[in-house]
Amino acid sequence: MTSLPPLVPVREPLAPDERRRAARHLLLGGFGPEAQARLAGARVVVIGAGGLGSPALQYLAAAGVGTLGIVDDDVVAPSNLQRQILHGPADAERAKTASAADALRAQRGGGLTVVEHRLRLDTTNARDLLTGYDLVVDGSDTFATRYAVSDAAAALGMPVVWGTVLGWDGQVSVWWSAAPDGRAITYPDVFGPQPPEGDSCETVGVLGPACGAVGSALAVEAVKLLTGTGDVALGRLLVYDARTSAWDTIPLAAPEIAAVARPGGDAGPEDVRGAEAGTGPAGGAPPAPAGVGTPGTLAARLPDGVLVVDVGRLPANVPEGTLVVRADLEALAAGDLPAALADHPSDAPIVVVCERGLRSRGAATLLTDLGWSDVSPAGPLVLA
Numbered sequence: 001m002t003s004l005p006p007l008v009p010v011r012e013p014l015a016p017d018e019r020r021r022a023a024r025h026l027l028l029g030g031f032g033p034e035a036q037a038r039l040a041g042a043r044v045v046v047i048g049a050g051g052l053g054s055p056a057l058q059y060l061a062a063a064g065v066g067t068l069g070i071v072d073d074d075v076v077a078p079s080n081l082q083r084q085i086l087h088g089p090a091d092a093e094r095a096k097t098a099s100a101a102d103a104l105r106a107q108r109g110g111g112l113t114v115v116e117h118r119l120r121l122d123t124t125n126a127r128d129l130l131t132g133y134d135l136v137v138d139g140s141d142t143f144a145t146r147y148a149v150s151d152a153a154a155a156l157g158m159p160v161v162w163g164t165v166l167g168w169d170g171q172v173s174v175w176w177s178a179a180p181d182g183r184a185i186t187y188p189d190v191f192g193p194q195p196p197e198g199d200s201c202e203t204v205g206v207l208g209p210a211c212g213a214v215g216s217a218l219a220v221e222a223v224k225l226l227t228g229t230g231d232v233a234l235g236r237l238l239v240y241d242a243r244t245s246a247w248d249t250i251p252l253a254a255p256e257i258a259a260v261a262r263p264g265g266d267a268g269p270e271d272v273r274g275a276e277a278g279t280g281p282a283g284g285a286p287p288a289p290a291g292v293g294t295p296g297t298l299a300a301r302l303p304d305g306v307l308v309v310d311v312g313r314l315p316a317n318v319p320e321g322t323l324v325v326r327a328d329l330e331a332l333a334a335g336d337l338p339a340a341l342a343d344h345p346s347d348a349p350i351v352v353v354c355e356r357g358l359r360s361r362g363a364a365t366l367l368t369d370l371g372w373s374d375v376s377p378a379g380p381l382v383l384a
Contacts (some may be wrong), residue, residue: 001230003200003228003230003231004179004180004228004232004234005180005288006038006225006230007038007225007227007228008038008039008041008042008133008134008227010041011040012041013037014244017110017111018040018064019033022032022036022064025063025064029225032229035227035228036064038227039064039223040065040111042135042226043065043067043069043135044065044068044069044133044134044135044136044137044226045068045069045070045071045129045130045133045135046060046068046069046070046071046137047071047072047121047136047137047138047145048071048140049070049072049084049087049096049099050072050074050084050096050139050141051083051139051152051201051206051208051215052139052214052215052218053070053084053086053100053215054083054084054086054209054211054214054215055085055216056137056218056219056222057100057104059107059215059219060084060219060223060253061104061107061112062107063219063223064111065222066111066112066113067112068104068113068114068115068320069114069115069129069243070097070101070115070117071119071121072097072100072117073238074096074311075093075095075096076091076093076095076099077330077332079333082208083208083209084211084311086099086100087099087100094205095116095118097116098153100114101116105142119197121140121148121149122145122323123148126149126151126152129152129158130149130152130153130156133158135161136153136159137148137218137220138161138162138220141201142286143194143196143198144197146162146187147187147188147194148173150186150187150188153175154175154179154186155177159174159175159179159225159234160174160175160176160187161188162175163216163217163219164214165201165206165207165210165211165214166201166204166206167204167205167206167207168207168210168241168242168243169239169240169241170210170211170214170240170242171237171239172221172238172240172376173234173236173237174234176219176234179234183234183235185234185235189252190252198326204362205362207242210242213240213242214240221233235251235252235253236249236251237252288294303362305345306322306323306351307324307341307344307349307351308352309325309327309341309351309353309363309367310325310326310327310354311323311326311327311328311329311332311352311353311360311362312353312354312360313354325338325341326338326382327341327363329359329362329363329366332363332367333366335370337362337370344372346371346372347372347374348372349375349376350364350372350376351375351376351377352367352377352378353377360378364376373374374376
C-alpha cells in the first residue's frame with residue numbers, strides 16, 4: 001500500500017469538543033489527531049446533491065470536514081427521494097443546495113461551514129467555482145459537467161474523486177493531473193473525448209442503496225486524500241455490481257485509453273458511464289426495435305391498431321392519422337395513465353417514442369410491467 005502525501009496541512013489544532021466527537025477516528029491506527037485536524041481544515045466541493053452527493057456529503061460532514069461546498073441547480077422532486085437521502089418529502093420543490101445545507105448543519109451541529117452554489121457548473125464557471133477548495137467530489141449526472149470539472153481541476157492541479165451509478169452498477173476512481181511520482185491521470189485519459197449524452201437513471205432506473213454504496217466510497221477516497229492515509233484509487237477503477245455485491249478493481253495507466261474503453265468509444269465494464277447528481281449517462285443511441293424502424297425514422301406503415309405513446313420533452317411528429325398520446329415518465333411509474341392509454345387493449349401494439357430513444361426504453365419497460373404485451377421503444381422522434 002502506497003499512501004500519497006496529505007493534501008491538506010494542519011491549519012489549527014482540534015478543539016476539545018471536536019476531539020470528543022471524532023473519538024472513533026482518533027482510535028484508528030495510522031489516523032489520529034493530526035489526520036482529524038487536517039479534515040477540520042479541509043475545503044471540499046461536491047458536484048451534485050443527489051444520489052451520490054447525498055451520502056458523500058453526509059459522511060464528509062460527519063467525518064469532520066470543515067468546509068463543504070455544494071453545487072447543484074436543481075430542486076427536490078418526489079422521485080428523488082428513493083435515493084437522495086439528504087432530502088425529505090417536506091423539501092419538495094426546494095433548491096437541493098438549500099435542503100442539503102439544512103440537513104448537513106442539523107447533522108453536524110457545529111464546526112461546519114456550508115457554501116451553497118445554486119447553479120449548473122459548466123466550462124464558463126468551473127474554474128472559478130473550484131478555486132479555493134482543496135478537493136472536488138464529482139457526483140454529477142452529465143458528460144458535459146464531468147468534462148468541465150475534469151478540465152478545470154486539471155488546470156488547477158486539483159484532485160477529483162469521481163463516481164457514477166446507473167442501474168445496478170457503479171464506478172469510482174480518483175483523477176489528478178498533478179499527482180506525485182508520475183501517477184498523473186485524468187478522466188479524459190481513460191474515457192477519451194466527450195461523447196454525446198446517453199442513458200440516465202431517468203431512462204433506465206437506479207437501485208437506491210447502490211448510490212449509498214458508491215457515495216460512501218467517494219467519501220472514503222476523499223478522506224484518504226485529505227489526510228494522507230490509506231491507498232487512494234488513483235490509477236485504479238473500482239467497479240461495483242449491486243447484483244452480487246462485488247467490487248472489482250481495474251488498473252489504469254494514462255494515456256492508454258484501451259485499458260477500460262471498448263471499440264466504438266463506449267465505457268468499460270458494464271458500460272457504466274454516468275451518474276445522476278450521480279446517476280447518469282451510459283452510452284450512445286439504442287438500436288431500433290425490430291419491425292419498427294431505425295433511429296431517426298419510424299416505418300410509415302405502422303401495425304393496425306397501434307398507439308404511439310410520446311414520452312419526449314418535445315412533441316413528436318407522427319404520420320397523419322396515427323393515434324398518439326403524450327405521457328410523462330414519472331406519471332407512468334405512478335400508474336397515472338392518459339385515458340387513451342388506459343383504454344388501449346393489453347394485447348394491442350404500442351410504440352413508444354422520444355427525442356433520442358432513451359426515455360422511450362424506460363417507458364416501454366414500465367408499460368410492459370403494467371400489462372401490455374406488445375410494446376416497442378422506437379428511436380428518436382423524427383417519424384416518417
